[in-house]
Amino acid sequence: MNKKKKDWRKRYAFVGLSVIIAMFAAAIFADFITAYSPNETNLAPEAKLQPPSREHLLGTDDLGRDVFARMLYGARISLSVGFVAVIISVVIGVILGAISGYYGGWVDIFIMRVVEIVMCFPTLFLILMLLAFLGPSIITVMVVIGVTGWTGLARLVRAEFLSVKERDYVQAARALGASDFRIIFRHILPNALSPVYVSAVLGVGGAILIESALSFLGLGVQIPMSSWGNILTSGMHYIESAWWLMLFPGLAILITVLSYNILGEALRDLLDPRLKGYGQK
């Protein structure tokens, strides 16, 4: 790849990262950005379903709540669900993938069959089923998205381990008396992480989408707590009269997921040694 193209990649990554950081900042500093409370209702007819104005930047909903405030506080939920769910997936995926790739044999066969079984379930329905059993709450949503999303990562890590464990330095470490634990986590894992970074970043976008879908279906974050998904649901009934109720949370989801995907793709290109520029070691 020539230098120019690589610069573009860097720029993409930068744009994606900036948007994500801005989103996080908005979520963290929600208290300072808006004076409205996300749950403050105003049932006066003149306060309900108001279009965007100077007073209510993104309008108000059917209970007279400020949509902008609800979205800011909803961002906390949506972003943290995405983040935590992916951390859970990464931990499970990396550990199982590492064990599978490193030890091989029966352990590998067993773990990979489990992966295939989990992969056979349509993820969204599996999640819906689990949530129906466990009852919806933010924690269960995070955990359930996390424990259903590790399969791809486990395979990725296993594949990396299969190649890295054959390298000379792994054998050298073993010859110097390093334990399996040390070899796995200190010698192989750091050399196997770059596809994990990419997959994790892309996974955050996916997890946010799933969370939105769940909240939209009423099995995710429960009202009155707001999340981008359930703001969409509440706007659904007014789609013909109050367009702002669906447009802005929809846009927020779109932009966030897109940013994660752009960042992930750009990271993939930057971390892939085959695409590294000439004259670089």
Place this chain on the structure above:
Amino acid sequence: MLKVRNLKTYFYTQRGTVKACDDVSFDIDHGRNLGLVGESGCGKSMCCLSLLKLIPPEGNIVSGEVLYKGRDIFSMDNKELRKIRGNKISMIFQEPMTSLNPVLSVGEQMTEAVLAHKDINYGEAKALSIELLNKVKIDRPKNRFNEYPHNLSGGMRQRVMIAMAISCRPDILIADEPTTALDVTIQAGILELLDELQNEYNMSVLIVSHDFGVIARLADRVAVMYAGEIVEYAAAEDLFKNPLHPYTKGLLSSIKQIDKRDKRLSTLKGAVCELDNLPKGCRFSPRCDLASSECREALPGLKEISPGHFVRCVKSG
């Protein structure tokens, strides 16, 4: 100190059994160096790896024993093995460019090796590592301690590997073609270093090479390997002066001699037989000028021709 008896390491592949080490026996005495010579693919490396039970999972140590100070290494569990590896018997490899982990600094890797075996704290391990780097003649050891492998040249990486390998003052250092990947001047430096360290630490070096020059420089005794078997085993001086096996003779005569200019360099005809498709009878017979029908029929055993000089050939002695 280290006794290897009837070591057999086989690989069962779809094409058949690959006998990487077949009935290999040798001794390494305290403070003495053993050279292991042979062409590529004759099982030298697998033999070394077997000693520390480091062979890849597809390999099987079928039989034999490796006794280190009377204790059988093959009957040890992983924990005991780890206490031997890098501590009592350590190993350096052929490819210094890839034997260090690219994501860990020199210091991290060195202290790790030390801390794995010694009951000392990080500060002491660091001091020891820097001292070792100095000992293997790496300039500015304090700076090098914090550098990464890609900052070092091949020769320096091999020196770092050696420093790591000797960090626990092992009794035996297995050097599997330590200079093959390096150019000649660097090679001389590494051999000199190994020689010095061997004297200073009074350890034994098992030096593996296909290069008789390297062997001659360090070894007290030499084992010549061919197709997974030891074909000749003798004191170094004895072997060089009076080689008995046709294979050893062939190898020695194919060394370039600068003073004999007009002579065409003699070579061994053919190639090492495939280890999964061994000839019946003597394994060297297809390439041997002296081979007779007897050689193609009978498997010769290792015979002691003169005291301490063993040969596996029907024609000798």
